[in-house]
Amino acid sequence: MTNLFINPPKIFCFNECLWFLDRGFDDCLYNISDHTIYKAMLIDGEPVLIQICYADNKIQITSLNKTLTHNNKQYVAAYVKEWLDLDTDLSEFYQMAKQNELLSPLISCYHGLTMIGINDLFEALCWAIMGQQINLNFAYKTKRAFVEKYGESIHFNGKQFYLFPTPEKVSKCTVESLKQLQFSANKAKYIINLAGLFNNEEISKRQLSHLKYPDSIRNTLISIKGIGSWTAEYAMMKCFKIKSAFPIQDVGLQNAIKQQLRLQEKPSLEEIKHLSKPWSGWESYATLYLWRSLSSPSNTV
């Protein structure tokens, strides 16, 4: 057991983050109970269970099954900062949002919500591919089946905590085996192919992080089969934390805008382009808050 503490950013609300994480979907890669997050992560190649809670205005992290060295602690702190986007100062976003018809109610309702991400690029891309064009409940169901079949896990206090399957493991899956988990044949192909690219180090987060412009990251991602612009923008938003990333064709975004503005029909691409002009530079956060608005309570503001 090792404890460490992180100071949250100025604009931050742990409870809003907890609520988002626990907003009604069955995510198999963390657990929430008693205002605490439990998540398995890899430290020095070894699965470790950490808990994250909030006390005395600090984020408190505890490793539950391993004593952490000084370097381990730094790694875990960096991991959590990245996961919860704690190095982003939201002042500028909030200032813009305050003057925006669509966003101003949302930043007051969900004040302090941050971009909870997916640190691992392979996981982010697989998850985005799994979620393409199907309802989210079903997407989480297939993700659980996949993770429980191919992912490592830690047993702790009578529960299993899972890690996302590695590219190495997934690259050896067959289309048939994934179809049994209710993947479509195409998605199975895309994910197995993607796993091969990661396994052969033809693609990595580190390599893409060095690219100078978001467009070059986007173009590299889109060149991979199964990754279109929605998936690329999703990964840029959730994994690279690029603030201007924007899955503009997202059907959830369309529904959120329709609901917020009480439109009869979903807004067209042109309407969304127009509405999103003021968000320039913060499109990813605008999308996050609109997605958040789709989950109860406070379905409409």
Added chain:
DNA sequence: CGCCAGGCTTAGG
């Protein structure tokens, strides 16, 4: 049966 769900690929302008 029909329509929808946090789309993608391919073919053809």
Added chain:
DNA sequence: CCTAAGCATGGC
């Protein structure tokens, strides 16, 4: 660059 068609799967 843009549009349309075809594809694929489960939930309601």
